[in-house]
Amino acid sequence: MSGSIHGIALTAAVSGEGELFRFERDGRCAAACARRNGEVEFSILYDFRGEPLRLRGAAADGEALCVRVLPQRVELWLGGRLQDEEWPCGRHFLEGARQAGPVRCAVTPYTAEEAPQPAVLGEFEGAEGWQPEENVFVGDCMPYADGGRYHVLYLKDRHHHHSKWGLGAHQWAHISTEDFRRWQIHPMAVTIDAPEEGSICTGSWIRRGDKQFLFFTIRSCDGSPARIGRSLSEDGWHFRRDEAFAMYLSERYNGASARDPKVIRDARGTYHMFLTTSLLAEGRGCLAHLTSPDADVWREEDEPIYIAPGRNEPECCDYFELNGWYYLVFSLRGQGRYLYSREPFAGWREPAEPVIPCKSVPKAAVWNGRIIFAGFDGRGQYAGTMTFLETFQGANGELIYGPQKP
16 A cells, blocks of 8 residues: 655764764653664653663764654664664654754654555575564464465564564564475565554464455554454455454453464355453463354354463464364464364364474464474574474374474
């Protein structure tokens, strides 16, 4: 979609060490920028939190510095390169602020034009161990197979979940392949579109006729119940928010923790949605179960498809079928597990080896008859590099794990 977003730009030249510029209002530092040991740090204060947002990047003497302050995003550019981003909430204090100190920066209006992008933005070889940029990381992955192509939607992460005061500010990025050697980079699939959106949680991709839908939840900054939303596409490369679609879980469930909708279509044409949440009265984590005849209007089923033995919520759920066996996948504290059954929505049993050894938060797609999980390797923190695991189906339905690279 095309459109314009209006904000302001702060521009200056990087010179020396120490403070580059500062703004003050009502006795408080509204924004400041300094360079120490070759690294520039810009901070900006909002009324949402007492702690400012901070953006950082390496800069040489004489490089052009530009900070773009938009309603839902702040960008730090150094030498014409985007070095860092943050996602604000509330109102900043730059309006009516005065510049303090000996160094001055220019303040000008800025308009970000969001024009349509081509379907393919770039290519690279091999996604095992891949991350998009030096300071951009791969979070939860959501693989999807369609027409011989294996897609991976993933949570694009900066600051290892510390963006937006620890809310994450994750968005959905998109890559795909036909052979697991050459990969293509596509436009962002789901972005943070408003300051009150704290993060886009994981979800799923499903086709309905000539339309393709992404279902996701939006975690609110104020902790209110999460909204289940969706985006749609006609070509599978360019998605736009379906602003007419919004739904919430009933008060039976913990609405604030509702997240990670997995949507599938059964053999009879009914759509099913499974969501991470908790049963409030029982105090137990679960996967709520909703159904729909058309993927537009949904109703809650009487019972969740899965109820955990304790308070931990089974998150980032997945579901697939192969050769008459059904698999329900979810993660506990980032560790993937699965149950399996001969029935599509009941009769779940735990295998002898329930843990899926594909690093953090694995989810799968059946691509050309092969089960391939995608996850991320965070090396002790949230988000890192992408990783894969090919999995085989045993005669009794249990999964057998193969080499890491498919």
